[in-house]
Amino acid sequence: MEEVAMMTTTPERVVIVGGGIASDACAAELRQSGYEGSIQMLCGENWRPYERPPLSKDALYDKGSIEEQFFLHPKSWYEDSAIELRLGVRVAHLDAGQNTVELSTGEKIGFDRLLLATGGAVRKLRIDGGEAPNVHYLRTKDDALLLSSALQPDSNVVIIGMGVIGAEVAASARKLGCNVTAIEPEAGPMMRALGSQLSGWLAGVHRDHGVQASYGVSATRLVMEDGLVRAVECSDGTIVRCDAVCVGIGIIPETGLATEAGLTVANGIVVDRQSRTSAPSIFSAGDVAELPAFDGAGSVRYETYQNAAEQGATAARAMLGYAADNTGPCTFWTNQYDLNIQSVGQVSDDFSIAWRGSIDDQNFTAFFLDGRRLVGAVSVNRAKDMAVARKLVAAKAEVNPGDLASEAFQLRGMLKALRKK
Amino acid sequence: MMSDKWINICNISDVPEDEPYCFAVSEEKNVAIYKVDEDFFCTDDLCTHGNASLSEGFQDEGIIECPFHGGAFDIRTGEPTSYPCIKAISTYPVKVDGDTIMIAYGGE
Numbered sequence: 001m002e003e004v005a006m007m008t009t010t011p012e013r014v015v016i017v018g019g020g021i022a023s024d025a026c027a028a029e030l031r032q033s034g035y036e037g038s039i040q041m042l043c044g045e046n047w048r049p050y051e052r053p054p055l056s057k058d059a060l061y062d063k064g065s066i067e068e069q070f071f072l073h074p075k076s077w078y079e080d081s082a083i084e085l086r087l088g089v090r091v092a093h094l095d096a097g098q099n100t101v102e103l104s105t106g107e108k109i110g111f112d113r114l115l116l117a118t119g120g121a122v123r124k125l126r127i128d129g130g131e132a133p134n135v136h137y138l139r140t141k142d143d144a145l146l147l148s149s150a151l152q153p154d155s156n157v158v159i160i161g162m163g164v165i166g167a168e169v170a171a172s173a174r175k176l177g178c179n180v181t182a183i184e185p186e187a188g189p190m191m192r193a194l195g196s197q198l199s200g201w202l203a204g205v206h207r208d209h210g211v212q213a214s215y216g217v218s219a220t221r222l223v224m225e226d227g228l229v230r231a232v233e234c235s236d237g238t239i240v241r242c243d244a245v246c247v248g249i250g251i252i253p254e255t256g257l258a259t260e261a262g263l264t265v266a267n268g269i270v271v272d273r274q275s276r277t278s279a280p281s282i283f284s285a286g287d288v289a290e291l292p293a294f295d296g297a298g299s300v301r302y303e304t305y306q307n308a309a310e311q312g313a314t315a316a317r318a319m320l321g322y323a324a325d326n327t328g329p330c331t332f333w334t335n336q337y338d339l340n341i342q343s344v345g346q347v348s349d350d351f352s353i354a355w356r357g358s359i360d361d362q363n364f365t366a367f368f369l370d371g372r373r374l375v376g377a378v379s380v381n382r383a384k385d386m387a388v389a390r391k392l393v394a395a396k397a398e399v400n401p402g403d404l405a406s407e408a409f410q411l412r413g414m415l416k417a418l419r420k421k
Numbered sequence: 422m423m424s425d426k427w428i429n430i431c432n433i434s435d436v437p438e439d440e441p442y443c444f445a446v447s448e449e450k451n452v453a454i455y456k457v458d459e460d461f462f463c464t465d466d467l468c469t470h471g472n473a474s475l476s477e478g479f480q481d482e483g484i485i486e487c488p489f490h491g492g493a494f495d496i497r498t499g500e501p502t503s504y505p506c507i508k509a510i511s512t513y514p515v516k517v518d519g520d521t522i523m524i525a526y527g528g529e
Contacts, residue, residue, distance in 0.1 A: 025504070025507075028507065051505070053505075072507065073507075305490075305504065305505055306491070306504050306505070309504035309505065310504060331491055333489070333490050333491065335489075340488075340489060342490075342491060383477075383478065383479065383486075383487075383488035383489070383491075384478075384479045384488070386491065387478070387479030387481065387486045387491070388479070390491065391481075412439070415481070
């Protein structure tokens with residue numbers, strides 16, 4: 001009962017664990033919503049909050065930019081907003097009964113509201129040699145600094161895993177003049193995000209840009225020499241010589257604190273659409289949080305910028321007792337070579353596809369349909385289609401598939417029709 | 422700092438509803454002109470997030486969506502309305518003299 005009473009009082013101390021996009025959005029939204037109490041942001045890294053998306057792209061082209069650019073806000077913004085940034089600190093324990101966190105130094109910090117935005121740790125290769133210094137993983141600025149040094153022109157780079165990160169690094173490495181070989185257990189790149197037809201198309205794009213990719217193949221052995229990986233042996237028996245390896249095989253959500261504190265944890269920390277965990281004063285957002293799926297079918301954990309920011313901002317409003325509902329479909333973007341790819345909603349082989357535009361000209365949109373209902377879309381260099389698709393998918397709109405495929409039909413008309421209803 | 426002066430941008434017929442118009446006010450800077458209902462507005466053309474031209478984005482009434490990452494701004498105020506945009510975009514006063522759209526612009 002006491003805990004319920006506490007939630008109705010105005011919080012005076014908000015503690016945010018994590019220094020990523022969800023955390024930053026939460027802190028910004030707290031201030032925007034008029035919250036005047038303290039905000040402490042406990043960041044594991046030594047960098048103030050920054051954008052992760054450029055780390056696999058622009059940051060790799062210009063190593064000097066990594067230390068200087070891609071921050072979410074200037075340092076002065078945190079001071080002006082009275083947000084206490086504590087960098088390079090680790091939270092060791094969470095006590096959900098006492099509403100305290102304890103740092104690895106033993107320091108205890110009490111809170112009225114807590115945000116767990118601990119993100120994830122890169123999944124490591126579970127074969128000998130996976131920790132060698134020329135095996136790179138990419139999650140942080142520190143990782144990007146090391147990787148950018150490794151991507152030298154004419155060097156031989158092996159990419160293990162052609163998910164979003166692997167595919168982006170492959171494209172960046174080609175742009176930097178590296179010889180790139182990619183190994184991916186699925187039948188194509190970004191299969192989980194794009195479905196088989198678009199994955200097949202993207203495989204062709206990487207091939208045309210000179211990536212030597214083997215799909216349906218995994219890395220089975222790292223051939224070591226003087227402490228460095230000099231070749232990767234694959235499940236099909238081939239051996240690829242290399243100067244550097246970049247591994248992108250996903251992340252493991254950092255749920256340890258939540259589990260220790262007895263919160264409900266599944267694949268991630270389970271939250272509702274207000275970013276509330278099973279403990280009344282504790283919220284969670286970003287890559288670590290598992291929320292009800294947009295379509296109501298179970299719960300999902302998204303690893304996207306937009307989800308992290310919106311969940312973080314939603315948590316801020318819910319902490320203060322304001323109406324907050326994070327109900328939109330998932331969206332993401334990726335840039336590879338000269339392609340800007342954007343996605344919304346459900347993209348999978350379970351649905352039929354209406355194609356609009358020209359695949360040959362790399363200017364098209366694939367609309368994913370469940371009967372007449374638009375459930376998802378992927379646009380390639382065609383952002384205006386995506387702007388309409390995002391709104392139609394969010395509205396669970398029914399459409400005429402023939403209209404989607406006809407360039408003579410103005411998509412904007414669907415939006416106007418939707419709003420007239 | 423230079424004081425603002427009114428400069429001619431374009432004819433009102435150059436800016437249909439929902440079709441932003443891009444204009445170079447200097448070698449380094451473009452602005453975007455928008456028509457919302459019967460009024461005209463002006464913002465910087467370069468998104469404050471990515472290296473994108475907002476006039477190539479999707480205008481939805483009073484909102485302009487960036488073509489690169491789906492972020493958005495309020496055309497009237499410049500305030501960001503969708504992530505990943507978090508920094509407001511500069512706006513400029515607009516007046517219409519006859520059929521000519523002018524903005525108050527003082528340079529950088």
